[in-house]
Amino acid sequence: MxxxxxxxxxxxxxxxxxxxDLRVLGISVDPPDPVADLATGTVEPVRLRALIVDPQGSRGTYQVSWALCVAATDNPGCSGAAVVATNPEWRRDSSVELRVPPGLIAAAVAADPLRGFGGMRVLAELRVEGAKPQAATTPIIFTQKLAxxxxxxxxxxxxxxxxxxxxxxxxxxxxxxxxxxxxxxxxxxxxxxxxxxxxxxxxxxxxxxxxxxxxxxxxxxxxxxxxxxxxxxxxxxxxxxxxxxxxxxxxxxxxxxxxxxxxxxxxxxxxxxxxxxxxxxxxxxxxxxxxxxxxxxxxxxxxxxxxxxxxxxxxxxxxxxxxx
Structure with a gap:
């Protein structure tokens, strides 16, 4: 043929x-629907995992960093945002638990034209040294009450x-x-x-x-x-x-x-x-x-x-x- x-x-x-080449194929958020009560400042922690691969598979060791930010139409990633976690030996079974500050969630709601209707979205960015592209993002979608x-x-x-x-x-x-x-x-x-x-x-x-x-x-x-x-x-x-x-x-x-x-x-x-x-x-x-x-x-x-x-x-x- x-x-x-x-x-x-x-x-x-x-x-x-x-x-x-080295790239990120997916990022998962657990739980997918974390709860955030901005009135009390109580925010449910989330655990992030990533599928990082190269032509040899997914069994490599990678140097990664995580950042959080408010998504913006003129800035698709978290450029300039503070790094909240690093791991120089990230592997396929690695994960990281993050506690998103309630102030960042409030800022995301304020920047949202729908004011959080359908979920309060904070952007998580994963940067992998040597990856093409170097960064991948996923929204963390908070809800105000437990579904x-x-x-x-x-x-x-x-x-x-x-x-x-x-x-x-x-x-x-x-x-x-x-x-x-x-x-x-x-x-x-x-x-x-x-x-x-x-x-x-x-x-x-x-x-x-x-x-x-x-x-x-x-x-x-x-x-x-x-x-x-x-x-x-x-x-x-x-x-x-x-x-x-x-x-x-x-x-x-x-x-x-x-x-x-x-x-x-x-x-x-x-x-x-x-x-x-x-x-x-x-x-x-x-x-x-x-x-x-x-x-x-x-x-x-x-x-x-x-x-x-x-x-x-x-x-x-x-x-x-x-x-x-």
Missing amino acids: AAAACQHPDPCFTPQSRVT QPRNQPPVMDGLRFTPQGESTLEAPPPPATMEIVVAQPTGLRPVLAPGAMEEYDTVDLAGHTVHLQERIRYSFYVTPGLNIGRILLRSVGGSVVSFGNGSDVEADEPPPGTPDPPGGLILLEAVERGGGQGTLWIVARDSRGATSWLEQPVSSVEVDPNCLGPPPLRGCAQLDFGCF
Whole structure:
């Protein structure tokens, strides 16, 4: 299967889904709906975690710092804000507990045109030495009263995958690897824990109570040697997994009762000839600000006889999207 030429001024761009450098893929806040009583100055502490990855995976050690600030339209991050926590040896299982000052929450409410309607938002910024971009942010959304039941992260229990033309399989729990075939598009379907897609009551701008269903969006990322995207049907050269303009990395959880797409929510393809090892990350975010993630090791197997054996491998089509 040959690669498709990219419709882009520079056909050599790297898709957003492919991790080729050190970066932050997600930040979680626990609890997602902390309570702040500005009248008494009582603020519930929060615990922050981060998914920091590089082309080798997420098992590195990173130098990080955290800052808090009031979000501003002319300053998307926390540039110039005081650092509230540092860790020179942050690892994948690290976390930090922060106690946000009530004065900062009050300042955030004062700067908000809606004066905290829908949540009092303080921005948390994570800076990782050597990352590109160096900083990532997430809002900490405080509520004035405890919601019942509380918002829970959209935890994924597992992953189903469907090789093109074959039956759906269950990915083995990590650290075991999910095995796919090189050049065979494979559909991916995250499996949410029971009750992860929650219903809740809130108040609209008119002051009326409304009952809503959460929405959940998945973002997919892979190490080099793997592609994430949609199927591109071609009249010449067969079908390939295309990542469009490089931003096609997301898919939404279908509403309850909706049949699943037969090919999964998004496609994965191994493009490293000869096979290899890689990693797939799925970050799930709900519409109320909660985040979780799943890391799945992936191994790819080469089955094309033209691509087996010692070089030169004549007739072995290059799969990776490159320059043509």
